[in-house]
Amino acid sequence: MPPVRIVCISDTHNDDRRADIPDGDIFIHAGDMTDWGTLTELQDAYNWISSLPHKLKIVVAGNHDFGLDADHPRYVPEAVELFTSDAAKAAGIHYLNQQVQTFTDYTSDSPGELRVYGNPRQPEFLGKPYAFIYRPFPFEGSVEAWKDAPTSNDNVDIWVMHSPPYGRLDAITAKYKGLTGCQVQVRKIAAAKPLLCVFGHYHFSWGVERVRWEEDGDGVSSSEFLSLSPERKLEEGRDGPESVSEFSFPQLERGRETIFVNAACMTMNKASEDRNKPIVINLSL
Template identity: 30%
Template sequence: MESPTSSPNIRTRFLILSDTHGREIHPEYSKHHADVVMHCGGLTTESKIEEFKTAIRDLRSLDAPLKLVIAGNHDFTMDIPIFQGKVIEANLDLQLVKKEYGDYGEVRELFDQARESGIILLDEGIHSFTLQNGALLKVYASPYTPSLGNWGFQYHPKTGHDFRFGQDIDIVITHGPPKGIMDSSCSGGRAGCPHLFKAIARARPRMHCFGHIHEGWGTKLVQWRERVSEDPTHFMDIDHGKSTVIGRLSDMDPGTRVLETSHCTEDQNPLKAGPQTLFVNAAIEGTDDFPAHPLWKIDLELSRAT
């Protein structure tokens, strides 16, 4: 009989959130232990230094040895060329700017100081971690979203963005969603990125987490079609009949603080790595009807580190 230590896969627990926007998180979140916390950006509303300090305090309060963080469009002071351009364009007093928003690069210094609490700010790219539970975690992170505005970490929708990762990635963390998956905006249109969808459809990671589109909160276990089309889209490359919605706002009790789902070998809906991807919109900030969305607590299996 195979011993637990010889198993090729390790059950790994994630706490996933996004779009906290400078507000203190609910104390309930801190009662749940995980192997990894992932914050998918939207740390602030106005990118003020005090909002970042609140976000870091929130992350410190969560019970996990590793806490991975990316920026979002609201966190524009971390996109230093954009931050500098705003200051110059508005002809602002630099001393007043520093008082409210910090100096150029000051937010990154705050995150550097927070590394002793397991908090790691991820720049765009591929990152590997050997977890305390013995699993190997390979992540691709990107804060970039499509927009015609003047926020941080953005690109023109027509130009697109080069999301560079291959099929050996376990989890993709982006601020925004891919087009066609939990990206319906309050205006009724799809706000996700088609370039991101194409990259995800080709790589087929175990999980893709994001936020940004608050009303799209939810989780879906997607079944991919056997072959990737030449120009992947959510119409052609997903087998919707074999995909499963795990949670969505229309099914949620507003009093729910944490929602759990597990997709390991012995579970009802085990994740089949390669043929399936678990998509998670983890936006915490809600609307007047549902002011705060639940935190996601998710169990998946990862490969054992060698």
């Protein structure tokens, strides 16, 4: 059975990236499609995403996508209706908000069921009233945000969120020292052990990391960076790995290994024309 080709991107921030998106079976956008989450901005994002040829398109919101957050003052119901409409589904778009969805028709030769979990919730960021935020652990909101997350019994293949889990591609430039990924989320992922986790939010840590779990329990046995952003390598004085954007995993061991992808397209300098590439994961299911 041929591998499933999964194209991952996040943090496009009003950029129309359709010309840069590689072909594939599945397209994943892990949030921050926009800067301010207005209906106009979200409509523009919907337009370019819906035009892509990928059979299945998974979308979660980010902290800048205000209009999609029903608990935020900038909520725009029409925006949610747009991304959950019959037209969206006909275009292959599935907007996930704290839920698991099962797919069977995601390639021309789908090898079986694909279970995907999506959750846009994230720890508050820089003290600003962003969308989909909660106070970080140990505050109760962090536990509430992930209380219904999948477990190993749910057999989730792909886990999509906007913000990184703690310790997994969540480094940030020294200017914002002290910010990290979510400590609750990392425990939930360790318990569920999906094959692939896709996120963004921390532009500085674009890259790919392969984690092997301990045979008994939820601890990490080993981890390896497979790709890191040029910005992070420069600031941290690293010699590698190269900033490669496509990987194949023909024999990933289910329940023992997870690939973490920080697919943030935006760099730390939005005024620059430089962008991080979409990351392609060829995965045998």
